[in-house]
Amino acid sequence: MDIIVDSRLDTAVKRPAYFRGNGHLVFxxxxxxxFITYDLLRKYVRAVxxxxxxxxxxxxxxxxxxxxxxxxxxxxxxxxxxxxCLERNGIGLLIAGDSGVGKSTLTAALTQRGLTLxxxxxxxxxxxxxxxxAHGLFSxxxxxxxxxxxxxxxxxxxxxxSLNGELAYEVDPARFPGSTVNNTSRPSWIFFLERxxxxxxxxxxxxxxxxxxxxxxxxxxxxxxxxxxxxxxxxIIRTLSTLPCWILRTGESPQRxxxxxxxxxWETKYxxx
Numbered sequence: 001m002d003i004i005v006d007s008r009l010d011t012a013v014k015r016p017a018y019f020r021g022n023g024h025l026v027f028x029x030x031x032x033x034x035f036i037t038y039d040l041l042r043k044y045v046r047a048v049x050x051x052x053x054x055x056x057x058x059x060x061x062x063x064x065x066x067x068x069x070x071x072x073x074x075x076x077x078x079x080x081x082x083x084x085c086l087e088r089n090g091i092g093l094l095i096a097g098d099s100g101v102g103k104s105t106l107t108a109a110l111t112q113r114g115l116t117l118x119x120x121x122x123x124x125x126x127x128x129x130x131x132x133x134a135h136g137l138f139s140x141x142x143x144x145x146x147x148x149x150x151x152x153x154x155x156x157x158x159x160x161x162s163l164n165g166e167l168a169y170e171v172d173p174a175r176f177p178g179s180t181v182n183n184t185s186r187p188s189w190i191f192f193l194e195r196x197x198x199x200x201x202x203x204x205x206x207x208x209x210x211x212x213x214x215x216x217x218x219x220x221x222x223x224x225x226x227x228x229x230x231x232x233x234x235x236i237i238r239t240l241s242t243l244p245c246w247i248l249r250t251g252e253s254p255q256r257x258x259x260x261x262x263x264x265x266w267e268t269k270y271x272x273x
Contacts (some may be wrong), residue, residue, distance in 0.1 A: 017029060061139075069137065084096075108151060111178075120139065143171055
């Protein structure tokens with residue numbers, strides 16, 4: 001990674017973040033006033049930052065580093081996939097589902113119940129001696145404005161425009177009493193979240209083919225020339241599809257749904273012990 005700081009960018013016209021790709025090259029702009037290029041084939045990053053960006057810890061922690069790992073990670077052995085990860089007593093849980101289904105609010109509610117947060121929204125997978133490992137980046141949990149009805153901790157915060165243009169709260173997990181954070185876990189189970197209008201929480205076994213299809217469909221596109229990266233991601237997704245998986249259909253609040261998951265973990269773990 002080659003970083004240049006240029007004070008002339010401090011007066012650049014304010015604009016939202018954007019990214020464009022052309023084959024194995026990705027070009028992007030990140031506020032405030034910073035330009036980045038990624039060469040996925042050569043595994044190389046060059047960025048020109050404004051002094052405001054270079055001096056801002058949150059720019060590095062919440063923008064530059066996560067985005068760089070998300071774009072370049074698969075080429076260096078870390079595969080980003082769209083899901084959250086938490087852990088309870090050594091059991092790594094992945095929370096997946098379509099955008100807008102409520103994964104982040106459920107993730108926040110699970111941290112309130114004492115589950116350890118590994119990641120929200122994006123989880124980064126690698127293999128260590130044939131063992132699947134999930135990694136997090138200590139990023140904030142992003143909650144949409146309507147989440148305030150479930151979390152009184154949000155009343156002290158003001159939502160802001162996030163990187164993808166949504167108005168959202170970006171919440172440090174430490175705001176939730178009793179929450180803990182770690183950066184790695186070994187995933188054991190997968191839950192696919194589905195919202196229904198019917199009261200209650202129902203767990204339905206999910207076939208491995210559906211797991212494989214979901215993660216393949218929702219993975220970021222990789223250029224054809226990145227043969228090794230494509231093979232690694234395919235291997236990670238195949239491994240994920242062998243994990244026990246359930247569809248969780250819920251018409252309940254995040255807190256009631258998190259309680260149902262906690263009970264399900266306890267009952268399933270000891271029923272099979």
